[in-house]
Amino acid sequence: MTLTTSGETAVSAPLLYEASRRAIAQAAEDLWPGRGAVLGPQRPGVTSYVCQVLVDGKELYAKYSWLSSSLVSILRGARGAWADVQEAQEPYVRSVDLVTRRELQHLEFLQQIGRPRVCDTAGFRGGVLFTRAVAGSTIAEELAVRPWDTAPLLDSVLLSLRELHGEQGARYLRQAWPINERSVVDVFSRKFRGPAAVRYIAGLGRGRLVGDERQVVVDLLGNAVRRLLRLTSAIRPRQRTAVFGDLKPEHVYLSGHRLTFIDPALQWAAGPEPDLAKLFGRALLLGFCHHELRAERQITEGVVSVLSRHSQSVSLGDRTDRAARLREVMVLWLMDTVNILSTCLSAPADLPLTSNQLALVAEAHRIAAVAERVSGLLVGSASGLSLLDAVFHEVEHSALDLR
Missing domain, CATH: 3.90.1200 (Aminoglycoside 3'-phosphotransferase; Chain: A, domain 2)
Incomplete structure (x- = not known):
């Protein structure tokens, strides 16, 4: 496969972002049906797709990972063309080693031992991890x-x-x-x-x-x-x-x-x-x-x-x-x-x-x-x-x- 340089993309950024938002919107509807979840803009960052989600006026954050790779790597073609990424993502989202699933487990463990104090989880569905906003x-x-x-x-x-x-x-x-x-x-x-x-x-x-x-x-x-x-x-x-x-x-x-x-x-x-x-x-x-x-x-x-x-x-x-x-x-x-x-x-x-x-x-x-x-x-x-x-x-x- 061919990796692009920083000035180019092998995978269309708008397609990647749109697919991420569809996954988040569907997960929010599955978890909170009819509650009119509202997605905010993409949060800047290089690793996962993250955006704010408002559910009944409560501020949550949604995280969606692509193939355990950074957004930079996906866009540069490290996991192939867009069709290859889409094909591989479907079984990845269902897998036990999905990175957001592991992060959910880590958050739940840290909540049990109490220190360090971590953000509260709000839900997990379709590979999307929802956490509650943190004050401060x-x-x-x-x-x-x-x-x-x-x-x-x-x-x-x-x-x-x-x-x-x-x-x-x-x-x-x-x-x-x-x-x-x-x-x-x-x-x-x-x-x-x-x-x-x-x-x-x-x-x-x-x-x-x-x-x-x-x-x-x-x-x-x-x-x-x-x-x-x-x-x-x-x-x-x-x-x-x-x-x-x-x-x-x-x-x-x-x-x-x-x-x-x-x-x-x-x-x-x-x-x-x-x-x-x-x-x-x-x-x-x-x-x-x-x-x-x-x-x-x-x-x-x-x-x-x-x-x-x-x-x-x-x-x-x-x-x-x-x-x-x-x-x-x-x-x-x-x-x-x-x-x-x-x-x-x-x-x-x-x-x-x-x-x-x-x-x-x-x-x-x-x-x-x-x-x-x-x-x-x-x-x-x-x-x-x-x-x-x-x-x-x-x-x-x-x-x-x-x-």
């Missing part, structure tokens, strides 16, 4: 307006995950279906291993970046990817700890002193490192894209503080294991950064991106430069806190050099 602002929004509180905000998120990271989470996941499609390592491998990877990297940014800047970004990301492929051995086998899996600041809401999580993707890991990497890495990206240099520095300092403290608190007395865990966090952070940046750069022009994702595209040169520089440090001999210091020196240097 996201941690991403909080970081933007009070970056000086980065450390306590991140600490509060991690504190809410202690039960999940403990025996209760592991006991559940032993008899459940994980959502490995959202694993940082799995996403990175799908993107950058195999014969199509070179062409994929070469096409990044077409339609979103122009001229020499696009080629600079492609070259920087290519260097980072080649090094990260050599660093996969730093990721310990996933076998002991259940992690939230998609722990982005946008997926945690704060209302008063109460946190509520959305979009779980529970999966196995050797420890909590994948959750740390995604939470810290996405917070750093929010800092990169903040319009104030002072705010970026405050976010960066908050991340460094929490990461250093966490690193010192694990594997007490075993400096080698502590250093290995810290390196794993940084490798996963860099992989996730390359994953989301490449996804945004390869997104077709008619796929709506969130404001944060558009900001990543605008800062693509700087983010790619940081990824390239830090990947060079990670393949070097530095370890432990000296590696941490070197990595964040590069982050700070890029703020002065490329901002």
Whole structure:
């Protein structure tokens, strides 16, 4: 099959969106017949089709997934032409490993253990997951307006995950279906291993970046990817700890002193490192894209503080294991950064991106430069806190050099 570049689509976006809305409307009618469910516009994003649904004046959100693939991948032709996608989608929606069905199960489990608190489910039908709207602002929004509180905000998120990271989470996941499609390592491998990877990297940014800047970004990301492929051995086998899996600041809401999580993707890991990497890495990206240099520095300092403290608190007395865990966090952070940046750069022009994702595209040169520089440090001999210091020196240097 032929994959298109970001400026083109192999699958018609209007056809994909219209089919998604038909599935959601039918599911809403089946669940709440005659209640006149009203569908709102598509929510920006690259993974699943999501829209608001009003039922009797109550605000719900509907999520519909296509073949466990991102909307970007479907539109670029990763699952074939539109006829192929439609044919495969029908049995997929009925399958037991449907990703929205697994997410429903994860939400129900987390509701049982009570922590982290998660959004309420409202219904499931025809592959469509309905959840209730969550009050408050996201941690991403909080970081933007009070970056000086980065450390306590991140600490509060991690504190809410202690039960999940403990025996209760592991006991559940032993008899459940994980959502490995959202694993940082799995996403990175799908993107950058195999014969199509070179062409994929070469096409990044077409339609979103122009001229020499696009080629600079492609070259920087290519260097980072080649090094990260050599660093996969730093990721310990996933076998002991259940992690939230998609722990982005946008997926945690704060209302008063109460946190509520959305979009779980529970999966196995050797420890909590994948959750740390995604939470810290996405917070750093929010800092990169903040319009104030002072705010970026405050976010960066908050991340460094929490990461250093966490690193010192694990594997007490075993400096080698502590250093290995810290390196794993940084490798996963860099992989996730390359994953989301490449996804945004390869997104077709008619796929709506969130404001944060558009900001990543605008800062693509700087983010790619940081990824390239830090990947060079990670393949070097530095370890432990000296590696941490070197990595964040590069982050700070890029703020002065490329901002």
